[in-house]
Amino acid sequence: xxxxxxxxxxxxxxxxxxxxxxxxxxxxxxxxxxxxxxxxxxxxxxxxxxxxxxxxxxxxxxxxxxxxxxxxxxxxxxxxxxxxxxxxxxxxxxxx
Numbered sequence: 001x002x003x004x005x006x007x008x009x010x011x012x013x014x015x016x017x018x019x020x021x022x023x024x025x026x027x028x029x030x031x032x033x034x035x036x037x038x039x040x041x042x043x044x045x046x047x048x049x050x051x052x053x054x055x056x057x058x059x060x061x062x063x064x065x066x067x068x069x070x071x072x073x074x075x076x077x078x079x080x081x082x083x084x085x086x087x088x089x090x091x092x093x094x095x096x
Contacts, residue, residue: 039045057064 039049
């Protein structure tokens with residue numbers, strides 16, 4: 001099956017990958033929630049995790065900022081592409 005742009009679509013493979021990702025995320029969140037609920041009972045551990053997280057954010061701040069900027073740029077490109085696609089659809093509908 002091909003979409004309007006002529007790209008090949010394999011829905012079965014895509015759907016199975018999405019199911020696998022969803023299952024993995026669900027399991028990770030469940031286990032992570034259980035671990036965090038036990039760790040929250042100890043304020044020193046929570047404070048230590050905050051210190052460690054702050055250290056790594058400070059250490060890798062330049063990489064975080066650059067990857068965030070790349071994500072923002074990719075988001076802007078995506079929005080512009082969708083706007084162009086919508087304009088094409090509207091133009092096609094106006095022709096008919």
